[in-house]
Amino acid sequence: MAVDNDGIAVVTLQRPPVNSLNLDLLQAMNNTFDDVAKNKSKGMILTSASPTVFSAGLDIMEMYKPDPKRVETFWVTLQDMWLKLFGASFPTAAAINGHAPAGGCLIATSCEYRVMLSGKFTIGLNETALGIVAPTWFQDSLRHTIPTRQAEIALTTGKMFTVDEALKVGLIDETAADKAEAIEKCKKFIKRFDKIPSLARGMTKQIFRQEVLKKLLTNRQADTKQFLDLVNQPKVQQSLELYLAMLKQKSQK
Numbered sequence: 001m002a003v004d005n006d007g008i009a010v011v012t013l014q015r016p017p018v019n020s021l022n023l024d025l026l027q028a029m030n031n032t033f034d035d036v037a038k039n040k041s042k043g044m045i046l047t048s049a050s051p052t053v054f055s056a057g058l059d060i061m062e063m064y065k066p067d068p069k070r071v072e073t074f075w076v077t078l079q080d081m082w083l084k085l086f087g088a089s090f091p092t093a094a095a096i097n098g099h100a101p102a103g104g105c106l107i108a109t110s111c112e113y114r115v116m117l118s119g120k121f122t123i124g125l126n127e128t129a130l131g132i133v134a135p136t137w138f139q140d141s142l143r144h145t146i147p148t149r150q151a152e153i154a155l156t157t158g159k160m161f162t163v164d165e166a167l168k169v170g171l172i173d174e175t176a177a178d179k180a181e182a183i184e185k186c187k188k189f190i191k192r193f194d195k196i197p198s199l200a201r202g203m204t205k206q207i208f209r210q211e212v213l214k215k216l217l218t219n220r221q222a223d224t225k226q227f228l229d230l231v232n233q234p235k236v237q238q239s240l241e242l243y244l245a246m247l248k249q250k251s252q253k
Protein backbone atom coordinates (compact mmCIF):
# COMPACT_ATOMS: atom_id res chain seq x y z
CA MET A 1 0.00 0.00 0.00
CA ALA A 2 1.24 3.48 -0.81
CA VAL A 3 0.06 6.65 0.94
CA ASP A 4 1.01 9.74 -1.01
CA ASN A 5 1.86 13.28 0.16
CA ASP A 6 -1.66 14.56 0.09
CA GLY A 7 -2.70 11.88 2.59
CA ILE A 8 -4.68 9.71 0.18
CA ALA A 9 -3.96 5.98 0.35
CA VAL A 10 -3.54 4.28 -3.01
CA VAL A 11 -4.09 0.57 -2.47
CA THR A 12 -2.94 -1.66 -5.32
CA LEU A 13 -4.29 -5.20 -5.65
CA GLN A 14 -1.33 -7.35 -6.62
CA ARG A 15 -2.13 -11.04 -6.95
CA PRO A 16 -1.06 -12.17 -10.43
CA PRO A 17 -2.32 -13.08 -12.88
CA VAL A 18 -5.87 -11.73 -12.39
CA ASN A 19 -6.26 -10.55 -8.75
CA SER A 20 -8.75 -13.32 -8.04
CA LEU A 21 -9.95 -12.93 -4.49
CA ASN A 22 -8.64 -15.83 -2.40
CA LEU A 23 -8.57 -16.00 1.40
CA ASP A 24 -5.08 -14.46 1.68
CA LEU A 25 -5.88 -11.49 -0.57
CA LEU A 26 -9.14 -10.83 1.27
CA GLN A 27 -7.36 -10.93 4.64
CA ALA A 28 -4.70 -8.54 3.33
CA MET A 29 -7.41 -6.18 2.05
CA ASN A 30 -9.16 -6.22 5.43
CA ASN A 31 -5.91 -5.42 7.28
CA THR A 32 -5.19 -2.61 4.82
CA PHE A 33 -8.68 -1.10 5.19
CA ASP A 34 -8.20 -1.16 9.00
CA ASP A 35 -4.82 0.59 8.58
CA VAL A 36 -6.32 3.27 6.31
CA ALA A 37 -8.99 3.97 8.95
CA LYS A 38 -6.39 4.04 11.77
CA ASN A 39 -3.95 6.29 9.86
CA LYS A 40 -6.70 8.84 9.35
CA SER A 41 -6.01 8.97 5.62
CA LYS A 42 -8.13 11.49 3.73
CA GLY A 43 -9.43 8.69 1.59
CA MET A 44 -8.53 5.53 -0.28
CA ILE A 45 -8.19 4.65 -3.95
CA LEU A 46 -8.29 1.00 -5.00
CA THR A 47 -6.52 -0.04 -8.18
CA SER A 48 -4.71 -3.02 -9.69
CA ALA A 49 -1.10 -3.86 -10.54
CA SER A 50 -2.30 -5.73 -13.64
CA PRO A 51 -2.52 -3.71 -16.85
CA THR A 52 -5.66 -5.57 -18.00
CA VAL A 53 -7.55 -6.91 -14.98
CA PHE A 54 -8.88 -4.96 -12.00
CA SER A 55 -10.06 -8.19 -10.35
CA ALA A 56 -11.44 -11.45 -11.79
CA GLY A 57 -13.72 -11.81 -8.76
CA LEU A 58 -13.76 -14.69 -6.34
CA ASP A 59 -10.99 -17.23 -6.72
CA ILE A 60 -12.80 -20.27 -8.10
CA MET A 61 -10.14 -22.50 -6.51
CA GLU A 62 -11.42 -21.50 -3.05
CA MET A 63 -14.79 -23.02 -3.97
CA TYR A 64 -13.68 -26.09 -5.94
CA LYS A 65 -13.39 -29.25 -3.80
CA PRO A 66 -13.00 -27.00 -0.76
CA ASP A 67 -11.71 -27.75 2.70
CA PRO A 68 -14.83 -27.24 4.89
CA LYS A 69 -13.22 -24.97 7.48
CA ARG A 70 -11.29 -22.88 4.94
CA VAL A 71 -14.25 -22.27 2.64
CA GLU A 72 -16.34 -21.05 5.58
CA THR A 73 -13.51 -18.70 6.66
CA PHE A 74 -13.20 -17.58 3.04
CA TRP A 75 -16.86 -16.54 2.88
CA VAL A 76 -16.86 -14.84 6.30
CA THR A 77 -13.70 -12.93 5.29
CA LEU A 78 -15.38 -11.85 2.04
CA GLN A 79 -18.36 -10.59 4.06
CA ASP A 80 -15.94 -8.70 6.34
CA MET A 81 -14.21 -7.15 3.33
CA TRP A 82 -17.52 -5.90 1.95
CA LEU A 83 -18.73 -4.60 5.34
CA LYS A 84 -15.46 -2.68 5.81
CA LEU A 85 -15.34 -1.29 2.26
CA PHE A 86 -19.02 -0.51 1.66
CA GLY A 87 -19.30 0.84 5.21
CA ALA A 88 -15.99 2.77 5.36
CA SER A 89 -16.45 6.21 6.86
CA PHE A 90 -13.51 7.59 4.80
CA PRO A 91 -14.01 8.44 1.10
CA THR A 92 -13.35 5.56 -1.28
CA ALA A 93 -12.81 5.45 -5.04
CA ALA A 94 -11.85 2.79 -7.57
CA ALA A 95 -9.42 3.39 -10.43
CA ILE A 96 -10.60 0.44 -12.54
CA ASN A 97 -7.71 -0.28 -14.87
CA GLY A 98 -9.04 -3.48 -16.42
CA HIS A 99 -11.80 -6.09 -16.39
CA ALA A 100 -14.01 -6.21 -13.32
CA PRO A 101 -16.36 -9.20 -13.48
CA ALA A 102 -18.45 -10.47 -10.54
CA GLY A 103 -16.50 -9.96 -7.28
CA GLY A 104 -14.36 -7.39 -9.15
CA CYS A 105 -17.51 -5.39 -9.81
CA LEU A 106 -18.53 -5.89 -6.16
CA ILE A 107 -15.32 -4.18 -5.01
CA ALA A 108 -15.81 -1.31 -7.46
CA THR A 109 -19.47 -0.75 -6.57
CA SER A 110 -18.63 -0.79 -2.86
CA CYS A 111 -16.60 2.39 -3.42
CA GLU A 112 -18.19 5.84 -3.68
CA TYR A 113 -16.69 6.78 -7.04
CA ARG A 114 -15.42 4.89 -10.07
CA VAL A 115 -13.09 5.89 -12.89
CA MET A 116 -12.47 3.22 -15.55
CA LEU A 117 -9.91 3.12 -18.33
CA SER A 118 -11.29 3.49 -21.83
CA GLY A 119 -10.69 0.32 -23.81
CA LYS A 120 -12.01 -3.16 -24.36
CA PHE A 121 -12.68 -3.84 -20.69
CA THR A 122 -15.93 -4.99 -19.14
CA ILE A 123 -17.56 -4.68 -15.73
CA GLY A 124 -20.64 -6.29 -14.24
CA LEU A 125 -22.22 -8.94 -12.07
CA ASN A 126 -22.29 -11.92 -14.44
CA GLU A 127 -23.39 -14.54 -11.90
CA THR A 128 -26.67 -15.57 -13.59
CA ALA A 129 -24.80 -16.15 -16.84
CA LEU A 130 -22.65 -18.63 -14.87
CA GLY A 131 -25.77 -20.32 -13.47
CA ILE A 132 -25.42 -18.91 -9.96
CA VAL A 133 -27.31 -16.29 -7.99
CA ALA A 134 -25.50 -13.12 -6.93
CA PRO A 135 -25.82 -12.88 -3.12
CA THR A 136 -28.17 -10.16 -1.81
CA TRP A 137 -25.33 -7.83 -0.82
CA PHE A 138 -23.72 -8.13 -4.27
CA GLN A 139 -27.08 -7.15 -5.76
CA ASP A 140 -27.50 -4.35 -3.22
CA SER A 141 -24.14 -2.84 -4.18
CA LEU A 142 -25.26 -2.65 -7.82
CA ARG A 143 -28.74 -1.31 -6.93
CA HIS A 144 -26.98 1.33 -4.85
CA THR A 145 -25.01 2.45 -7.93
CA ILE A 146 -27.33 2.29 -10.95
CA PRO A 147 -31.10 2.79 -11.33
CA THR A 148 -33.16 -0.11 -9.94
CA ARG A 149 -34.67 -1.09 -13.28
CA GLN A 150 -31.27 -1.18 -14.99
CA ALA A 151 -29.88 -3.16 -12.04
CA GLU A 152 -32.66 -5.76 -12.29
CA ILE A 153 -32.10 -6.25 -16.02
CA ALA A 154 -28.32 -6.37 -15.59
CA LEU A 155 -28.57 -8.91 -12.76
CA THR A 156 -31.11 -11.19 -14.41
CA THR A 157 -29.20 -11.21 -17.71
CA GLY A 158 -25.73 -11.40 -16.12
CA LYS A 159 -24.77 -8.35 -18.14
CA MET A 160 -21.15 -7.37 -18.56
CA PHE A 161 -21.05 -3.66 -19.47
CA THR A 162 -18.57 -2.17 -21.90
CA VAL A 163 -16.88 1.00 -20.64
CA ASP A 164 -19.23 3.18 -22.73
CA GLU A 165 -22.31 1.34 -21.48
CA ALA A 166 -21.09 1.53 -17.89
CA LEU A 167 -20.61 5.30 -18.20
CA LYS A 168 -24.04 5.77 -19.75
CA VAL A 169 -25.87 3.84 -17.03
CA GLY A 170 -23.82 5.41 -14.18
CA LEU A 171 -21.98 2.24 -13.21
CA ILE A 172 -18.80 4.27 -13.59
CA ASP A 173 -18.54 8.03 -13.07
CA GLU A 174 -15.72 8.91 -15.48
CA THR A 175 -13.34 7.37 -17.96
CA ALA A 176 -9.58 7.92 -18.18
CA ALA A 177 -6.93 7.37 -20.81
CA ASP A 178 -4.51 5.63 -18.45
CA LYS A 179 -4.03 4.52 -14.85
CA ALA A 180 -2.30 7.74 -13.77
CA GLU A 181 -5.20 9.80 -15.07
CA ALA A 182 -7.71 7.48 -13.38
CA ILE A 183 -5.91 7.90 -10.05
CA GLU A 184 -5.79 11.70 -10.51
CA LYS A 185 -9.54 11.79 -11.19
CA CYS A 186 -10.20 9.65 -8.11
CA LYS A 187 -8.03 12.04 -6.06
CA LYS A 188 -9.99 14.99 -7.35
CA PHE A 189 -13.18 13.31 -6.14
CA ILE A 190 -11.69 12.66 -2.69
CA LYS A 191 -10.37 16.24 -2.45
CA ARG A 192 -13.94 17.50 -2.87
CA PHE A 193 -14.31 16.63 0.81
CA ASP A 194 -11.35 18.75 1.95
CA LYS A 195 -13.62 21.44 3.32
CA ILE A 196 -16.35 19.13 4.63
CA PRO A 197 -16.04 18.13 8.31
CA SER A 198 -15.07 14.44 8.19
CA LEU A 199 -17.29 13.34 11.09
CA ALA A 200 -20.41 14.77 9.45
CA ARG A 201 -19.40 13.30 6.09
CA GLY A 202 -18.65 9.86 7.48
CA MET A 203 -21.85 9.68 9.54
CA THR A 204 -23.97 10.85 6.60
CA LYS A 205 -22.47 8.14 4.39
CA GLN A 206 -23.05 5.49 7.03
CA ILE A 207 -26.68 6.56 7.52
CA PHE A 208 -27.14 6.50 3.75
CA ARG A 209 -25.74 2.95 3.54
CA GLN A 210 -26.94 1.52 6.86
CA GLU A 211 -30.04 -0.29 5.60
CA VAL A 212 -28.03 -2.38 3.18
CA LEU A 213 -25.24 -3.00 5.70
CA LYS A 214 -27.74 -4.01 8.38
CA LYS A 215 -29.32 -6.56 6.05
CA LEU A 216 -26.07 -8.54 5.89
CA LEU A 217 -25.13 -7.92 9.53
CA THR A 218 -28.40 -9.41 10.75
CA ASN A 219 -28.32 -12.26 8.21
CA ARG A 220 -24.67 -13.22 8.26
CA GLN A 221 -25.10 -16.77 9.50
CA ALA A 222 -27.95 -17.52 7.09
CA ASP A 223 -25.95 -16.00 4.23
CA THR A 224 -22.94 -18.18 5.12
CA LYS A 225 -25.10 -21.31 5.41
CA GLN A 226 -26.71 -20.60 2.05
CA PHE A 227 -23.29 -20.25 0.41
CA LEU A 228 -21.92 -23.42 2.05
CA ASP A 229 -25.01 -25.47 1.11
CA LEU A 230 -24.68 -24.30 -2.47
CA VAL A 231 -20.95 -24.77 -2.84
CA ASN A 232 -21.16 -28.32 -1.47
CA GLN A 233 -23.76 -29.49 -3.97
CA PRO A 234 -22.30 -32.08 -6.39
CA LYS A 235 -23.93 -30.27 -9.33
CA VAL A 236 -22.24 -26.99 -8.37
CA GLN A 237 -18.89 -28.77 -8.03
CA GLN A 238 -19.40 -30.22 -11.51
CA SER A 239 -20.11 -26.73 -12.90
CA LEU A 240 -17.03 -25.34 -11.19
CA GLU A 241 -14.88 -28.10 -12.71
CA LEU A 242 -16.24 -27.34 -16.20
CA TYR A 243 -15.80 -23.60 -15.72
CA LEU A 244 -12.19 -24.01 -14.55
CA ALA A 245 -11.43 -26.24 -17.54
CA MET A 246 -12.99 -23.64 -19.86
CA LEU A 247 -10.89 -20.84 -18.30
CA LYS A 248 -7.71 -22.94 -18.65
CA GLN A 249 -8.47 -23.83 -22.24
CA LYS A 250 -9.11 -20.16 -23.05
CA SER A 251 -5.86 -19.04 -21.41
CA GLN A 252 -3.86 -21.63 -23.39
CA LYS A 253 -5.16 -20.42 -26.76
Ligand SMILES: CCCCC/C=C\C/C=C\CC/C=C/CC(=O)SCCNC(=O)CCNC(=O)[C@H](O)C(C)(C)COP(=O)(O)OP(=O)(O)OC[C@H]1O[C@@H](n2cnc3c(N)ncnc32)[C@H](O)[C@@H]1OP(=O)(O)O
Binding pocket: 017, 018, 020, 052, 053, 055, 056, 057, 058, 059, 060, 061, 063, 099, 101, 102, 103, 104, 127, 130, 132, 133, 134, 135, 227, 230, 231, 236, 239, 240, 243, 244, 247, 248, 249, 250, 251, 252
Ligand atom coordinates in the same frame (compact mmCIF):
# COMPACT_ATOMS: atom_id res chain seq x y z
C1 LIG B 1 -18.64 -20.42 -12.18
C2 LIG B 1 -19.53 -21.08 -11.26
C3 LIG B 1 -19.31 -20.52 -9.86
C4 LIG B 1 -20.11 -21.38 -8.91
C5 LIG B 1 -19.92 -20.87 -7.49
C6 LIG B 1 -20.72 -21.72 -6.64
C7 LIG B 1 -21.17 -21.35 -5.51
C8 LIG B 1 -20.90 -20.02 -5.01
C9 LIG B 1 -22.13 -19.35 -4.56
C10 LIG B 1 -22.20 -18.05 -4.48
C11 LIG B 1 -21.07 -17.17 -4.84
C12 LIG B 1 -21.55 -16.25 -5.86
C13 LIG B 1 -20.57 -15.18 -6.15
C14 LIG B 1 -19.65 -15.32 -7.11
C15 LIG B 1 -18.86 -14.15 -7.50
C16 LIG B 1 -17.61 -14.41 -8.25
O1 LIG B 1 -16.79 -13.55 -8.25
S1 LIG B 1 -17.39 -15.90 -9.05
C17 LIG B 1 -15.99 -15.59 -10.10
C18 LIG B 1 -16.46 -15.04 -11.38
N1 LIG B 1 -15.35 -14.58 -12.19
C19 LIG B 1 -15.30 -14.80 -13.47
O2 LIG B 1 -16.18 -15.43 -14.05
C20 LIG B 1 -14.09 -14.28 -14.21
C21 LIG B 1 -13.39 -15.36 -14.91
N2 LIG B 1 -12.19 -14.85 -15.55
C22 LIG B 1 -12.21 -14.19 -16.73
O3 LIG B 1 -13.24 -13.94 -17.30
C23 LIG B 1 -10.88 -13.78 -17.29
O4 LIG B 1 -9.87 -14.49 -16.62
C24 LIG B 1 -10.58 -12.27 -17.18
C25 LIG B 1 -10.79 -11.75 -15.77
C26 LIG B 1 -11.48 -11.49 -18.16
C27 LIG B 1 -9.10 -12.01 -17.58
O5 LIG B 1 -8.84 -12.56 -18.85
P1 LIG B 1 -7.32 -12.85 -19.28
O6 LIG B 1 -7.40 -13.30 -20.71
O7 LIG B 1 -6.47 -11.69 -18.96
O8 LIG B 1 -6.84 -14.00 -18.31
P2 LIG B 1 -7.13 -15.56 -18.44
O9 LIG B 1 -8.58 -15.81 -18.66
O10 LIG B 1 -6.18 -16.13 -19.43
O11 LIG B 1 -6.79 -16.09 -16.99
C28 LIG B 1 -5.44 -16.18 -16.50
C29 LIG B 1 -5.39 -17.27 -15.45
O12 LIG B 1 -6.23 -16.91 -14.35
C30 LIG B 1 -7.19 -17.93 -14.11
N3 LIG B 1 -8.43 -17.33 -13.60
C31 LIG B 1 -9.17 -16.39 -14.21
N4 LIG B 1 -10.21 -16.03 -13.45
C32 LIG B 1 -10.13 -16.77 -12.31
C33 LIG B 1 -10.93 -16.84 -11.13
N5 LIG B 1 -12.02 -16.08 -10.94
N6 LIG B 1 -10.54 -17.71 -10.18
C34 LIG B 1 -9.45 -18.50 -10.34
N7 LIG B 1 -8.65 -18.46 -11.44
C35 LIG B 1 -9.00 -17.60 -12.42
C36 LIG B 1 -7.34 -18.62 -15.46
O13 LIG B 1 -7.85 -19.92 -15.30
C37 LIG B 1 -5.93 -18.60 -15.96
O14 LIG B 1 -5.23 -19.62 -15.27
P3 LIG B 1 -4.04 -20.45 -15.98
O15 LIG B 1 -4.66 -21.19 -17.13
O16 LIG B 1 -3.54 -21.37 -14.90
O17 LIG B 1 -3.04 -19.44 -16.42
